[in-house]
Amino acid sequence: MTIQVSAFRWVPEFAQGFVRDLRVRWALEEAGIPYEAALIGLDDRASADYRGWQPFGQVPAYKDGAVEMFESGAIVLHLAGKSDALSPQDEAGLARTTTWVLAALNSVEPTIAQLPEIDLFHAGEAWTTERRPQVVAAIRERLTALAAWLGDKPYLEGERFTAGDLMMATVLRDVVESGLLAEFPSLDAYVARCIARPAFQRAMDAQLKPFREFAPAA
Structure with a gap:
């Protein structure tokens, strides 16, 4: 069967281009592996059928006829183990790729993720006045x-x-808008280099397409 990757049919504008199915789409595009997006809405997230695929009602989930799994990092690592485009296939090379995938998810993302949480979901709340400088320092x-x-x-x-x-x-894209990444020119250039890759552009276009098609009427 063609690989299926679950993705949201629509999300608010601030989340468009940042939903985590983008990671899996990008990996598949780099590897040149065809896939289909299984689009879901709010009602689908809570359904028994979808919870049987993704227990938390999130995206992405993945299935290819032999394997069903969820969590973007796990899926990307699964694909990396199958494609030289995503990782060297020798033991040492694959171990290093695995190390950096997990470093992004465990050493960097938990710290970075606190800033959008403050700025987007708790903007103006009193506690953020003290907390935000601490988060920025940690980032x-x-x-x-x-x-x-x-x-x-x-x-x-x-x-x-x-x-x-x-x-x-x-x-790292999550701190571009805050201006923090620009304080580190080598990292700013690194992210620009990565997202200039044609595979990223194809993945981004694919994620945004249904958001335009299913946008709520004004």
């Missing part, structure tokens, strides 16, 4: 460490783009 600390590792390399492991870069770039 700067993480970005400083990451910039030191990247140095003047084009990608995290040198000349070769891997699924680790794919995941890291999607995480």
Whole structure:
């Protein structure tokens, strides 16, 4: 069967281009693997049928006829283990790709994710006045460490783009609008380099297409 990846039929404008099925779409585009988007709405998220595929009602979920799974990082790693376009296929190379995928999800994203949470979902609340500077300081600390590792390399492991870069770039995009990434020119250029890839552009176009088609009437 053709691979199916679940994705939302529509989301509010601030989330468009940032829903996590983008990560899986991008990986599939890099690997040149065809797929179909299984579009879901709010009602579908709570259905027993969809919860049997994705227990938390989120996206993305993945199925290919032999494998069913969920969580964007797990799916991207599954694809990386099958495609030289996403990772070296030797044991050491695949281990390094896995390391960077998990570093993006565990060492960088939890810190970064706090800022959109404050700025988008709790804007104006009194507690954010004290908390936001603490979050910004923690993000700067993480970005400083990451910039030191990247140095003047084009990608995290040198000349070769891997699924680790794919995941890291999607995480770092969340602080572009805040201006924090611009404080680190090498990381700013790194993200720009990653998202300039044709596979990313195809994945982004594919995610945005149904948002336009199913946009609520004004």
